[in-house]
Amino acid sequence: PAVSLSGRLFCHVSINDSGDRRRNIDHFGFLEDGTFKQRYLVNNEHWDQKGGPILFYTGNEGDITWFCNNTGFMWDVAEDLGAMLVFAEHRYYGESLPFGQDSYSDTKHLNYLTSEQALADFSVLIRELKRKVLGAQESPVIAIGGSYGGMLSAWLRMKYPNVVVGALAASAPIWQFPDMVPCGDFYKIVTQDFARSGLNCDSNIRRSWKAIDNITATDDGLQWLSGEFSLCSPLKKTDLDDFKAWLQETWVNLAMVDYPYEANFLQPLPRWPIQVVCKHLNFDPSSVSDYQLLGGISEAARVYYNYTGNCPCLNTSSTATGNLGFIGWYYQACTEMVMPLCTDGVQDMFEPQDWNFQAFSDECNSLFGVRPRADWAATVYGGLDIASHSNIIFSNGGLDPWSSGGVTRNISDSVVAIVIPDGAHHLDLRYNNEYDPHTVLSARIQEVEYFKLWITQARKLQIPG
């Protein structure tokens, strides 16, 4: 099908200022005294220069222009709020590389890739902007982010409430850490998304793993499967685990981006892509052969990988846009961002897999020479006990697997949850669309109401006496 790539590319047409101010490579020690250029993008076309607010996107694990282009919400509300928009890139991603091309070269150079350093970067940048931009001295700043960026925006408010007056943490799984939520919820939600999107859809995927085993027992079967999936590199026996992991990640990604309209976030996709996927998987599982089943699976996978029709073969080495920094994120998972996930094959449609911290730790050690600290995130970011904070909105999509680790109930009057039943991964941060379900429209309205409340509160505090 001919695809008009959706998403207005705001950041390439509307950025009227940008910069790459220098940050300390190490905010928490004084031996390493080097600095690096942090990239950020600014739009002030609607900004009320007399102290109008600043909406500050706390960049996550990727190129900031890509997040900028996928955060239409900020552009949609700028005029109403008289707000300046700032999109700040996260260190070690995009162009904000502390050691240039060497940033990923070894454990030593990776040492400053942590969320604490990133939060410090954001705080220093905000204070610098307020000091240097005429009219911004008294501007209340609101942190906004999605996914890991949403975790950062919540944590920025928690750790630096002097710097931001509030935070919108969209689809931010701040509780997806050891001993906080059941490790199986994530894949349960993925499975529910497929179950609700077409008859037999989850059952056929659940059956497919065994079918892959059956068929790839022979060399002929391996060859058939490679052809059926149009794989760029034919499968070898030893590739099977990777192949299954790639398929599993495909279904996860689809659950994350199951948006109600054509979009291009992780991949260019049709509206409600899981429904389109499930059309290829609606047969009665008991009535088809393994070959027929896997034929359907390959059609389904193609919805995700080849909606544009421009993809000559499927590459099992990646599942999503190159704008995300996978190695960096994996390093972060291997240090602070320890997020247990598991499957049981019963409540989810995947092969059973326990969460094995030791195995994960060993893998991290062999890959990066570091070992994850399982308990650190709970210590430094408060775990389940976040009631003493204020002015944070946690928004979650009911379709989003990451809502498993999200805050989905009000914690207090000012640490609140907004659930968008028909929403996938931070749908609320995307621009308004005619196909938006009313639940996301009302979520965005509530979010802006909270912003206005925080801005009013901040202005009151500024009145002397």
Next chain:
Amino acid sequence: PAVSLSGRLFCHVSINDSGDRRRNIDHFGFLEDGTFKQRYLVNNEHWDQKGGPILFYTGNEGDITWFCNNTGFMWDVAEDLGAMLVFAEHRYYGESLPFGQDSYSDTKHLNYLTSEQALADFSVLIRELKRKVLGAQESPVIAIGGSYGGMLSAWLRMKYPNVVVGALAASAPIWQFPDMVPCGDFYKIVTQDFARSGLNCDSNIRRSWKAIDNITATDDGLQWLSGEFSLCSPLKKTDLDDFKAWLQETWVNLAMVDYPYEANFLQPLPRWPIQVVCKHLNFDPSSVSDYQLLGGISEAARVYYNYTGNCPCLNTSSTATGNLGFIGWYYQACTEMVMPLCTDGVQDMFEPQDWNFQAFSDECNSLFGVRPRADWAATVYGGLDIASHSNIIFSNGGLDPWSSGGVTRNISDSVVAIVIPDGAHHLDLRYNNEYDPHTVLSARIQEVEYFKLWITQARKLQIPG
């Protein structure tokens, strides 16, 4: 005079548990994966093992047993609160040396001496104690500290409100940072303490600097001054700046420990030591010669250095107890703890001296190979803008020069200030004494009332639903 050293030495008789659990040397990076033993002291003689609270002293720049022995308040209130007492040593001080004897060897080894690392140590220790001590799982923890330790207790509540339910920050100059308070206030308060403690006292000290210059213009004068002060090493011309700095620090220390009873904190001293000092400086400044004036000054200094009568000569290389870690603190001042102080000779009794950041930075660089980051403390700890926090008491003594950088007015209902007009440096943290002014007694009563309120709040939050 025969001196009975005051201060019941609690920590040597009453500690029924202590430990040295291992901490990560670097909480904020994963390259350095070493650990070190952090010392802490525990008393649970009055602890209600069914979830009684924990009073947690956030150790500052010195040996923890010394702080333990000088924090009688915690021992005095333990029974009433059914509280466990914990005194945790700050890394790089006392016996808690991350690299043993090498900890101070160079910039590289000093790199992990920061307040952020210390706060992380405390948080990890508290979580560990709650996990491992039977009955402590639900114990509300209250942070208590004085001076830099008080800053740490306030910051612990600000940064880790999940770990402590509240904090008593006694004489904690959290605002003694660039652009927060006037740099001259500190020495103004010192001067006021002398002015109120005896006729002509501050005027004679103000005149003494010039008298020193006059007399030391000749070699005979230098020799006379060395003899008059019973200096261990005779003064040379080039020592004059150091000699004046030593005298200045002597007056500052006296202002800090101007307690209403005999005590031994920085030095063994009589009750109201500045009044005793001022008895030697009560003559009319215009009626005495430089020799007579400096004779009085030397008698005054001896009150501070030789109250025990056991001191054969005065040593100008140090001004206080060896329990404090001066090098470590100087390194901290040279990195994060940039506290501008200045004098003008008019509103204070010292020689005029501007605050010169560049000169300070150069000195730090030559001493430690680091340069201070003047703006960092304001960024990371909120500066003047701390209203969004909760459950912090800032207590300040009116006599204490450090109250210049303290929080001396209520910020909100739960970030409150208690001023003790007759109190010197964290007098409220000392044990009850018959000579205590009523203002400190009522401060301690208020503090305990807040503790009880926080404990009640915490218990309410624990009730499910």
